[in-house]
Amino acid sequence: MESMFYSEDDLKKLGFKSIGENVLLSKKASFYGEQEISLGSNVRIDDFCILSGKINLSNYVHIGAGSYLIGGAKGITFDDFAGCSQRVCIYAVSDDYSGNSLTNPTVPDRYKRLTEGAVYLEKYVIVGAGSIVLPSVRIREGTAIGALSLVSRSTEPWKIYFGSPAIPLRNRSQKILDLEKDFLSEETLKNHDLQKKQE
Ligand SMILES: CC(C)(COP(=O)(O)OP(=O)(O)OC[C@H]1O[C@@H](n2cnc3c(N)ncnc32)[C@H](O)[C@@H]1OP(=O)(O)O)[C@@H](O)C(=O)NCCC(=O)NCCS
Numbered sequence: 001m002e003s004m005f006y007s008e009d010d011l012k013k014l015g016f017k018s019i020g021e022n023v024l025l026s027k028k029a030s031f032y033g034e035q036e037i038s039l040g041s042n043v044r045i046d047d048f049c050i051l052s053g054k055i056n057l058s059n060y061v062h063i064g065a066g067s068y069l070i071g072g073a074k075g076i077t078f079d080d081f082a083g084c085s086q087r088v089c090i091y092a093v094s095d096d097y098s099g100n101s102l103t104n105p106t107v108p109d110r111y112k113r114l115t116e117g118a119v120y121l122e123k124y125v126i127v128g129a130g131s132i133v134l135p136s137v138r139i140r141e142g143t144a145i146g147a148l149s150l151v152s153r154s155t156e157p158w159k160i161y162f163g164s165p166a167i168p169l170r171n172r173s174q175k176i177l178d179l180e181k182d183f184l185s186e187e188t189l190k191n192h193d194l195q196k197k198q199e
Pocket of ligand 1: 128
């Protein structure tokens, strides 16, 4: 059966700014402005995602099916082990909803005023299904966002948030930090063994 993900050769031809190893990109995902998109290693992007504008995904990042990352000029960054579930929308650029300007992409820029601001998902962040993240938000290290949340303000680290607008529910366990250490040292050992076998 043909793979649902691009082959390594095809990935190189897509024209991303940079791309690491072990990257799984669904052939059903769409990318606009690939030259502004950087992908680290061990990244997976699932069916029906749309990525546009400036985007930087680090290592061990997952973008769940049907998620939209609209990076614009300011950009969206996912740090290591950050990810989003299905149908998450993240905007680093948005139309102005105040009524002081026209909206929509078919209207000339001189009639519009965009709301722009870089969005940052720090290490270990997870965003639950159907959530929305607005421009200029920084989701700090270890934050989890519950399903169907609206994140319009930056978060505190290591808390579980939920709701619209998202508010903190409780602290999040930091056991992740120990697990990351174990996992990465296991990976280093595996790579070392593999290298030895190839020598
Ligand atoms: C936020 C979340 C992590 C909390 O889980 P939890 O710690 O087990 O919390 P509970 O289920 O005990 O809920 C605590 C309260 O918050 C409410 N609540 C939980 N998640 C909520 C959400 N996303 N939106 C609104 N209210 C929510 C519950 O109804 C409950 O209210 P109550 O005390 O009045 O009964 C979880 O509900 C969630 O949204 N997970 C996301 C999962 C997801 O998107 N998975 C996709 C595949 S990766």
